[in-house]
Amino acid sequence: MRRGGIPDIVIRRLPIYERTLKQMLSAGVTSISSEELGERIGVTAAQIRRDLSYFGKFGKQGKGYDVARLAEEIAHILKLDRQWDVALAGFGHLGQAIAHYRGFEPNAFRIAAIFARNPEHIGQQVNGTVVLDEAELTPVIREMGIKIGIVAVPAAAAQDVADRMIAGGVRAILNYAPVILKVPESVWVREIDPVSALQSLTYYLDNGDPSHDGRAAPVGESLATEAAGH
Ligand SMILES: NC(=O)c1ccc[n+]([C@@H]2O[C@H](COP(=O)([O-])OP(=O)(O)OC[C@H]3O[C@@H](n4cnc5c(N)ncnc54)[C@H](O)[C@@H]3O)[C@@H](O)[C@H]2O)c1
Numbered sequence: 001m002r003r004g005g006i007p008d009i010v011i012r013r014l015p016i017y018e019r020t021l022k023q024m025l026s027a028g029v030t031s032i033s034s035e036e037l038g039e040r041i042g043v044t045a046a047q048i049r050r051d052l053s054y055f056g057k058f059g060k061q062g063k064g065y066d067v068a069r070l071a072e073e074i075a076h077i078l079k080l081d082r083q084w085d086v087a088l089a090g091f092g093h094l095g096q097a098i099a100h101y102r103g104f105e106p107n108a109f110r111i112a113a114i115f116a117r118n119p120e121h122i123g124q125q126v127n128g129t130v131v132l133d134e135a136e137l138t139p140v141i142r143e144m145g146i147k148i149g150i151v152a153v154p155a156a157a158a159q160d161v162a163d164r165m166i167a168g169g170v171r172a173i174l175n176y177a178p179v180i181l182k183v184p185e186s187v188w189v190r191e192i193d194p195v196s197a198l199q200s201l202t203y204y205l206d207n208g209d210p211s212h213d214g215r216a217a218p219v220g221e222s223l224a225t226e227a228a229g230h
Pocket of ligand 1: 089091115153154161176177178193
């Protein structure tokens with residue numbers, strides 16, 4: 001996927017750069033080379049320079065980056081220098097956890113509208129946001145000018161909810177339901193799919209016999225030893 005000629009994989013790395021830079025800033029680091037930044041993130045310095053070169057010039061050759069400025073520039077590129085209202089559909093186990101999560105607000109996102117189907121949930125409040133009937137999803141999203149939606153409903157309801165979000169003006173969807181959403185080209189979707197992530201991890205594991213894989217046992221053992229030692 002490309003946006004304005006920039007590969008989507010580059011866009012996906014930018015938040016990691018931004019978060020790392022912010023962490024460094026709060027640790028008092030003011031300047032950093034692409035080598036050091038790459039080492040922290042686990043990518044090469046050349047990769048970082050190539051990624052950033054899509055967006056113009058940052059820092060002088062051989063002088064490293066000004067951490068605060070680079071963090072700010074990346075936040076600007078990602079349009080994080082404003083607050084984004086987000087609509088959440090689904091207020092079950094996952095939806096409630098998302099609604100209560102305090103990590104969104106400091107990072108430019110506010111759960112501004114919550115939609116539920118269960119009558120027991122409708123009318124509840126989370127951090128000042130009232131849970132609304134999902135029947136109102138499209139008009140409320142349109143009225144509030146919300147552009148980002150989070151889908152936390154059962155798989156069977158996900159496409160319909162996404163369609164109604166898009167009808168209200170949503171252009172970006174974070175989808176937790178284990179289903180591939182069909183959306184117009186103008187809409188961006190990111191899937192959060194822990195089950196398939198776990199399923200792709202099991203590929204790297206042995207069949208349960210720790211002596212079979214030289215890596216699995218020592219890591220587990222060293223963690224246990226460390227925990228016991230504290
Ligand atoms: N719970 C998890 O840890 C987890 C993790 C990853 C993915 N998921 C996925 O997230 C989704 C939600 O999971 P959950 O565990 O919260 O399920 P849940 O059954 O606890 O909650 C789903 C909620 O969605 C509501 N709902 C149904 N149709 C709706 C609609 N059209 N509009 C608004 N609300 C509607 C239901 O009333 C229910 O309250 C599922 O697709 C699940 O596969 C869950």
